Amino acid sequence: MGNVYFWIIYAVVIGSAIIALEATSLLWAAVSFVVLLSEIALVYFGLNMPVLGGVQLAIYAGGVTILVLFAIMMIGESYKKPEGKAVKAIVLSLLLLIIGTFFSFLSAIDTLPFKTFSTELLGTVFVEKYSFFTIVLGFIVSALLYMANAIITKKREAK
Amino acid sequence: MEKLVWITYLTIGIFFLGSITAFLIGKFTERWNSFWVAALTGLTGFILTCYIALNLGEHPVVHKFNWFTFGSFKVPLGIYVDSLAVVMALIATGIGFLDIVFSKGYMEDDESPHRYYFEKLFFIGSMVGLVFVSNLVGLYIFWEGVGLCSYLLIGYWYWKKSAAEAALKAFVMTRFGDVFMLAGIIVAWVLLGTINFQELNALALAGAFSVKLGLLISILIFIGAVGKSAQFPLFPWLLDAMEGPTTVSALIHAATMVNAGVYLVARMFPFFDYSHALIVVGFVGALSAFIAATGALAHTEIKKILAFSTMEHLALMFVALGVGSAAAGIFHLMNHAIFKALLFLAAGAVIHMTHQKDAFKLGGLYKYMPQTALLFLVGILALAGVPPFNGFFSKDWIIGATYAYGNPVIFGLTFVAAVLCIAYGFRLWFVVFTGEPSEYSKHAKEAYPIMLIPLYVLAVLTIVIPFFKEQIVHFLFGEVHEPFFLNLLVATLTVMFILFGIVFLIYYKRVISTAKFLAHPLGKGINEFLYNGWYVDAAIKWICRHVFYGSIAKAIEWVDIHVVDGAVNGTARLSLACWDRCRKIQTGDVIDYLTYFVAGVITLVLLILFV
Amino acid sequence: MLLEADVHAYLFLSFSLLAVGVYGLLSRRSVIRMLFAVEMIINAANLNLAIFSAQRNVDGEIFAFFTIGLAALEAAVGLAIVIVFYKRFGEVIPSKIRNLRW
Numbered sequence: 001m002g003n004v005y006f007w008i009i010y011a012v013v014i015g016s017a018i019i020a021l022e023a024t025s026l027l028w029a030a031v032s033f034v035v036l037l038s039e040i041a042l043v044y045f046g047l048n049m050p051v052l053g054g055v056q057l058a059i060y061a062g063g064v065t066i067l068v069l070f071a072i073m074m075i076g077e078s079y080k081k082p083e084g085k086a087v088k089a090i091v092l093s094l095l096l097l098i099i100g101t102f103f104s105f106l107s108a109i110d111t112l113p114f115k116t117f118s119t120e121l122l123g124t125v126f127v128e129k130y131s132f133f134t135i136v137l138g139f140i141v142s143a144l145l146y147m148a149n150a151i152i153t154k155k156r157e158a159k
Numbered sequence: 160m161e162k163l164v165w166i167t168y169l170t171i172g173i174f175f176l177g178s179i180t181a182f183l184i185g186k187f188t189e190r191w192n193s194f195w196v197a198a199l200t201g202l203t204g205f206i207l208t209c210y211i212a213l214n215l216g217e218h219p220v221v222h223k224f225n226w227f228t229f230g231s232f233k234v235p236l237g238i239y240v241d242s243l244a245v246v247m248a249l250i251a252t253g254i255g256f257l258d259i260v261f262s263k264g265y266m267e268d269d270e271s272p273h274r275y276y277f278e279k280l281f282f283i284g285s286m287v288g289l290v291f292v293s294n295l296v297g298l299y300i301f302w303e304g305v306g307l308c309s310y311l312l313i314g315y316w317y318w319k320k321s322a323a324e325a326a327l328k329a330f331v332m333t334r335f336g337d338v339f340m341l342a343g344i345i346v347a348w349v350l351l352g353t354i355n356f357q358e359l360n361a362l363a364l365a366g367a368f369s370v371k372l373g374l375l376i377s378i379l380i381f382i383g384a385v386g387k388s389a390q391f392p393l394f395p396w397l398l399d400a401m402e403g404p405t406t407v408s409a410l411i412h413a414a415t416m417v418n419a420g421v422y423l424v425a426r427m428f429p430f431f432d433y434s435h436a437l438i439v440v441g442f443v444g445a446l447s448a449f450i451a452a453t454g455a456l457a458h459t460e461i462k463k464i465l466a467f468s469t470m471e472h473l474a475l476m477f478v479a480l481g482v483g484s485a486a487a488g489i490f491h492l493m494n495h496a497i498f499k500a501l502l503f504l505a506a507g508a509v510i511h512m513t514h515q516k517d518a519f520k521l522g523g524l525y526k527y528m529p530q531t532a533l534l535f536l537v538g539i540l541a542l543a544g545v546p547p548f549n550g551f552f553s554k555d556w557i558i559g560a561t562y563a564y565g566n567p568v569i570f571g572l573t574f575v576a577a578v579l580c581i582a583y584g585f586r587l588w589f590v591v592f593t594g595e596p597s598e599y600s601k602h603a604k605e606a607y608p609i610m611l612i613p614l615y616v617l618a619v620l621t622i623v624i625p626f627f628k629e630q631i632v633h634f635l636f637g638e639v640h641e642p643f644f645l646n647l648l649v650a651t652l653t654v655m656f657i658l659f660g661i662v663f664l665i666y667y668k669r670v671i672s673t674a675k676f677l678a679h680p681l682g683k684g685i686n687e688f689l690y691n692g693w694y695v696d697a698a699i700k701w702i703c704r705h706v707f708y709g710s711i712a713k714a715i716e717w718v719d720i721h722v723v724d725g726a727v728n729g730t731a732r733l734s735l736a737c738w739d740r741c742r743k744i745q746t747g748d749v750i751d752y753l754t755y756f757v758a759g760v761i762t763l764v765l766l767i768l769f770v
Numbered sequence: 771m772l773l774e775a776d777v778h779a780y781l782f783l784s785f786s787l788l789a790v791g792v793y794g795l796l797s798r799r800s801v802i803r804m805l806f807a808v809e810m811i812i813n814a815a816n817l818n819l820a821i822f823s824a825q826r827n828v829d830g831e832i833f834a835f836f837t838i839g840l841a842a843l844e845a846a847v848g849l850a851i852v853i854v855f856y857k858r859f860g861e862v863i864p865s866k867i868r869n870l871r872w
Contacts (some may be wrong), residue, residue, distance in 0.1 A: 006779060010779075010782075010783050010786070013783065013786075013787060014786050014787070014790060017787060017790040017791070017794075017810055018790060020794075020803075020806050020810075021790070021793070021794040021797075021798060021803055021806065021807065026800070026802060029802075029803065029806065033806050033809070036810070036813075037809075037813070040813050040816075040817065043783075043817065043820075044820055047820055047821070047824045048824065049820060049823075049824065049831055051831075052820060052831055052834055052835065052838075055835060055838055056838060059838050059839070059842045060809075060813075060838065060841075060842065063842055064809070064841075064842050064845045064846075067845060067846055067849050068802065068805070068806075068845070068849065070849075071802060071849040071852050071853060072802065074853055074856070075802075075852065075853065075856040075862055086797045088754060088796065088797075089754075089792070089793045089794075089795075089796035089797035090793060090797075092754065092757050092758060092761070092792060092793075092796060093789040093790065093792040093793035093796070094789065095761055096757075096761060096785070096788060096789050096792055097785050097786060097788070097789035099761065099764065099765070100781070100784075100785035100788065100789075101781070101782055101785050103768065104778055104781040104782070104785070105778055109777055109778070109781075111776055111777050111778075112777075112825040112826070113825075114824045114825060115824060115825065115826075117828045117831070121828055122828055122831065122832070125828050125829065125832065126832055129829070129832075130832055133836075137836065137839075137840075141839070141840075141843055144843055144847060145843070145846070145847075147847070148846060148847040148850045149850075151847075151850055151851060151854055152850045152853065152854060746868065747867075747868030748864070748865045748868060749864040749865070750795075750796060750799070750864070750865055753795055753796055754796055757792055757795075757796065
């Protein structure tokens with residue numbers, strides 16, 4: 001079922017995720033969120049995917065976290081622990097976990113040996129197979145960014 | 160032959176063109192200029208009709224074309240001009256022209272002569288089109304045109320409430336008949352496959368369809384004719400139509416509108432004959448004649464007495480057609496048009512000069528308007544059927560034909576109605592022109608020359624027509640056998656003379672007083688019964704109010720409110736009730752929506768995996 | 771290999787992260803926490819892509835790149851919305867703003 005390092009990482013991931021949701025201070029929740037993202041980057045490194053891990057670190061642990069911190073800075077830190085409909089959420093999430101795990105064990109997923117892909121292969125496949133897709137995606141991304149800009153710079157309506 | 164076709168179309172078209180021109184010229188230049196356009200148009204139309212009449216040979220003028228086409232469905236239109244049509248057109252255009260000339264004097268105080276002449280020319284044009292057209296659809300178009308113009312002209316003084324109501328009444332009542340006529344046209348078109356008069360008559364002569372079907376079509380079309388020609392029971396509009404200008408009444412009663420029904424029956428005479436519908440025509444005519452003659456005897460307004468007499472004479476024409484003597488009917492139509500135009504125009508002169516419509520408030524007018532009085536007398540003599548005026552010849556022919564037909568009810572009613580003409584005619588004349596002058600009469604002057612000239616023309620015609628009786632009847636119907644009974648003629652004249660004597664004693668010598676009779680409850684009741692036209696108007700109102708409005712319309716309204724609206728509103732109420740319960744799900748809280756979403760995803764996954 | 775583990779273990783990690791994310795999404799009232807939860811769900815999916823990619827071919831990894839890019843973008847737009855939200859309503863609790871209902 002795997003070695004002890006995996007379960008340590010598992011514990012850190014889930015623990016930091018729960019802390020990110022449950023922490024009273026929003027700032028400490030953001031810090032915990034950074035820990036979660038870094039641990040997932042560690043999982044990618046462990047799977048011999050250094051490029052993906054680097055991108056995860058750069059974009060998630062770097063960019064998104066900075067954005068979150070700026071947002072927290074702009075709206076002000078909150079220490080109030082917001083109450084919620086916890087029971088319904090716990091039931092649904094546990095249901096998801098049980099169903100997912102149960103079926104992942106039930107269905108015959110092959111346990112193949114892990115391969116190692118070189119960066120050259122990654123680049124070749126990317127350029128040969130997905131370059132056109134990247135261009136289309138680029139336009140979509142540009143449009144989304146433009147819309148985000150438009151939303152932010154929109155003047156508040158006069159009351 | 161080709162030339163006559165174009166002249167026929169030109170004759171129809173010139174009136175519509177002239178009407179618009181008269182309106183525009185009256186609108187944008189001096190208003191009375193429209194009179195000259197109208198008179199010119201009327202004269203041109205009359206001359207063109209005369210040209211057609213003179214050049215009409217043995218064969219009628221026929222032209223056909225398709226009005227429009229829907230796939231295989233074709234609507235034909237065309238003209239068919241034979242001697243009957245051309246005589247009707249001569250009456251319409253000739254009397255219409257004289258009427259237009261007379262109107263110059265009668266309508267001198269009017270504000271909008273261009274509107275008046277526009278409607279008038281349109282009226283005459285519709286009538287000319289009606290008689291020239293060759294099938295029922297075309298006839299129906301012009302028939303409605305005539306109805307429209309009668310509405311407009313009766314309501315010419317639209318600011319008077321009574322005139323507006325009379326116009327509406329005329330429109331609705333004639334339209335009531337027209338609905339049945341339209342149904343008859345549709346039935347004929349669908350079941351017989353043709354609407355051409357000649358083809359329908361040919362089918363009837365060949366016996367190509369069952370008598371019952373023919374009877375149905377004939378009765379439906381005859382109801383339209385009843386409405387247009389003001390027969391029992393659809394006649395009250397004719398009396399109310401007296402609210403319009405008197406010249407309009409003259410045009411409606413003499414030249415155009417009411418003749419249309421008689422013309423229609425005469426045009427489809429073989430069809431009616433084959434269908435055994437003529438007996439119905441005869442009975443309706445006889446009853447109408449009796450009602451009208453007795454009503455005229457009791458009424459006091461000049462114009463309404465004349466209106467009752469119009470109804471009676473139209474009924475006599477229907478009787479003539481009903482007993483199978485179309486020649487007598489059409490000949491009487493022609494004579495009636497002439498003397499009734501004379502009477503109405505003379506009455507118009509009287510009313511214009513005295514501003515009083517009630518005959519019993521006038522009196523002694525002979526001293527003030529001698530020429531009008533004499534012309535009126537000529538009209539009365541022709542109306543009463545006194546020889547040698549033209550009314551005598553046709554009316555006596557009708558009485559003879561009815562006697563020869565042998566039905567005692569029709570003959571009795573017709574005879575009484577026919578001889579009563581002299582009674583109410585001379586009653587009117589004596590009351591208006593003799594006796595002590597009233598204050599209205601004292602201000603009267605002789606009518607203008609432009610009003611007298613048409614009267615003289617018509618008066619001369621009443622005397623001249625009998626000399627050409629043989630030629631006219633031959634031109635219309637070829638060889639016709641006229642039944643002649645000397646003893647009947649003697650009896651008729653005797654009864655007429657006795658009636659004249661009675662009226663002379665009551666209204667001229669005034670030795671017999673009607674006051675005692677009217678004071679008695681029974682006499683008063685009879686007088687009011689006759690005065691109100693046998694209460695047919697009230698009966699129609701009662702039926703409309705209590706049967707149509709009170710029960711049928713109320714029932715339909717109930718169904719509409721409670722069933723139709725109930726179903727529509729019920730659907731809305733049901734969906735609203737469902738919605739009121741369902742909308743509670745929508746809290747507006749994003750997290751609730753997310754919960755539904757996740758639960759839905761789980762359900763879908765389970766469904767995909769297990770099902 | 772550093773993290774020698776069965777594929778089922780990785781899937782269990784992924785599902786656990788998903789469950790925590792869903793729990794956070796449904797129970798938290800703050801928009802920022804909800805964004806955290808959304809990022810967790812996306813990371814769970816990403817982890818799945820990476821695991822199966824490691825066993826088979828390189829395509830899954832490339833898709834993981836795209837996902838990371840789009841997730842970052844989504845986070846940027848979401849935080850922009852958060853700021854506009856705050857400017858407009860003075861708080862970041864969506865449950866109190868119930869404009870979109872009957």
